Amino acid sequence: MLNRIGINISKYFFLVIFLLFFANNTFFKHVHVVDGITVVHSHPFKSDKAGLPIHTHSSNIFILIHYLADFTTLTIFLFSIQTVFRPILEFVYSSAISFCFIRVLKTSNPLRGPPEVS
Numbered sequence: 466m467l468n469r470i471g472i473n474i475s476k477y478f479f480l481v482i483f484l485l486f487f488a489n490n491t492f493f494k495h496v497h498v499v500d501g502i503t504v505v506h507s508h509p510f511k512s513d514k515a516g517l518p519i520h521t522h523s524s525n526i527f528i529l530i531h532y533l534a535d536f537t538t539l540t541i542f543l544f545s546i547q548t549v550f551r552p553i554l555e556f557v558y559s560s561a562i563s564f565c566f567i568r569v570l571k572t573s574n575p576l577r578g579p580p581e582v583s
């Protein structure tokens with residue numbers, strides 16, 4: 466039962482995380498030009514009247530934002546794949562176990578008694 470509660474909580478938790486990530490990428494995407502290179506990323510920011518961001522980042526912060534976005538995307542993807550393939554993997558695993566168990570039962574004699582100890 467505790468496992469079922471954890472699954473229900475995680476479903477809603479990851480749904481909220483995905484919606485926040487989606488909203489962040491939709492509403493807060495902006496561009497910085499650093500040394501002639503255009504960097505596009507998203508996070509909440511204040512803008513001027515033209516809609517351009519009025520802040521700057523160091524190169525380390527650009528890398529951190531990139532890794533956090535990739536981590537969030539990868540985590541959401543892996544949990545989505547896990548929920549799709551988990552029933553298939555459970556079926557294959559249970560089929561393999563039952564196949565091996567039936568094979569063992571067919572090769573042994575279940576009506577034979579235990580060996581005598583002298």
